[in-house]
Amino acid sequence: MDDRPDVTSAPAEGPDDQEVVALYALVAERLKQAHARVHALNVSADAKTALTRQLLIVTETAKRDLPEAARRLSRFVHDLDEGPPPLD
Template sequence: MERRPEPPYESGDPQEAALYAVVAERLKQAHARVRALNVSEETRVALVRRLLAVTESAKRDLPAAARRLGRIVAELDAGRLPPPPGR
């Protein structure tokens, strides 16, 4: 059976655990922001998928996931939303 790496919050590294907590809180906030947006369902789904991809990538590369989440949040702050699929 293949052994998966430990999640950062179990690694014993306090810096990594702190980053994990920050990313988790920022993801929670980003999901709340996306739910509150007045956008089409297609746009909302596209944004949620991007956030879920960050969640998944955090399991493998936490610093990269934090940077990716930062870019998504910056786009939300600037009002840049993804176009609906098919456009």
């Protein structure tokens, strides 16, 4: 007897709520844009590394708490919009 689950009758994995899917897509696109902005900054490599780490934290947060990740990303982008990060 085969103990493997029947994958033909198992529900598809992942979010099926269209709002959640849309939020994932929005956060993913905004993360991509934020990474591009950080890459283009005229700051030290250490400053870019620190900013990239912050974006990686947002990425990890999105895996567990998508609304919180969206809030963190909004704050990050707002801070970038306010001006250049402090130089080390």
